[in-house]
Amino acid sequence: MERLPGFRDFYPEPLPDRDAWSADLRHHIFAAWRNTARRYGFREYDGPPLEPLDLYTVKSGAEIVGQLYHFTDKGGRDVALRPEMTPTLARMAAAHDRHYRKPLKWFAIPQLFRYERQQKGRLREHFQFNADLIGEADPAGDAELIALLIDSLRALGLTADDFVVRLSSRNAWQAFFEQHARPGATPYDFYQAIDKLERDPPEATQARLDAVGIPLDAVRHFIDSGQPTPELARILAELGARGLAPFVRVDYGVIRGLAYYTGPVFEAFDRHGKFRALAGGGRYDDLIKRLSNGRVDLPALGFGMGDVVLAELLKDRRLRPDRFAQLDAFLLIEDESLRPDSLQLLQTLREAGLAVDYPLVAAKSDKQFKRALDLGTVHTVRLERTPEGQVHARVKHLASRSELVSPLAEVARHLRSEPAAPAPAPASPAA
């Protein structure tokens, strides 16, 4: 059976072929996300992968349905696999907003779905790091969230030479629009024109702008000026105080396609421009009120960072971890008469919390050793019987090639005291 188009199998390293997705790399990315969120005081939440179709049409309009993975369930309900996390989060926050002190700092790593032909960096399914800050209107919240975005990427080894956060503001464009647009023109059409500015030829952009009565030159001049609004200046100042200024710049060329953003918006891009946006987000102060039918009114902002483009970038920059498998020890059983003693030691070590593997059945020693290397073991352990009938262990630390003889009771201590497995280091790409 083939898997569905646009969906992925995740294999353990080493990968079976060039295009395979790595379960180990995925874990590495998730761990960086979770650990960074933890350092920032964000709490993890989650919701259902399947939601009522209405949850998405209410916010974005019916035209979004064409992009959704949706169907009618056996109970006759119109349902959709979640294409984004924000509506779920807004529902959860609105339902229990009195229970949590503000601001809420929450994150999730949902698997999201969309129904469309796949292309580079875009499949029908992906995992997305979502972090949101709810209940704080001050730009300090924007700065905190953007700092989290930056440090999430830094946690994976990326630097200011690899990526930049382009910071913009719906408020700035709103003011520009009101100042320049023909009366009766709709802001959304204008935002669409700005959103496509970098991808479309100038004539196409001009045609879009003609519809709202704004000359292209005025738009270009506004973007080139790059003058931060007071709220953007606040955000930049707070990021600068953290030493994160090299990772961010004002760039009004970013506006975000989504209709619900209300204030600062931002996108993270790789510096070489080879990939799609790594992450994007912004402030959506009205959304929770709208989704809760006016019951709850909380300012909020958030971002999403997908695993697909990020994995591509990490491979491109050779930031994939070198070794993924990690075993504290592999128990070599070259003398089958020592198998019972080996199993007893195996159990002792595992109960002590050590990661230990061993050959299930008798095997030639070179095969055992090769398997130990495949599994990324730090040590090998081999039992020996002395002429007097005593059983002791030979513990070898592979990286240093040092070996020592130890009583069985001391093996766990030696495994712990030896240098730990090397931290993930840059390595040559698999391909």
Place this chain on the structure above:
RNA sequence: GUGACUGUAGCUCAGCCUGGUUAGAGCUCCAGAUUGUGGAUCUGGCUGUCGCGGGUUCAAAUCCCGUCAGUCACCCCA
């Protein structure tokens, strides 16, 4: 939904243009030998509906049509 390119062994590919015995190579894997602080080396072995379906032909991996899948771009962007 539209278009372009690509589908041959577990992996990477050759063969296709110009149809013609039994479809190949390297790597991996398995077995044996050898080595015995070692991913080496040697020998042997397994593995293919040539993506799938149809057509042309005495004969199709090879030419034609369709289809499915992959890759990339468009559309859209959460």
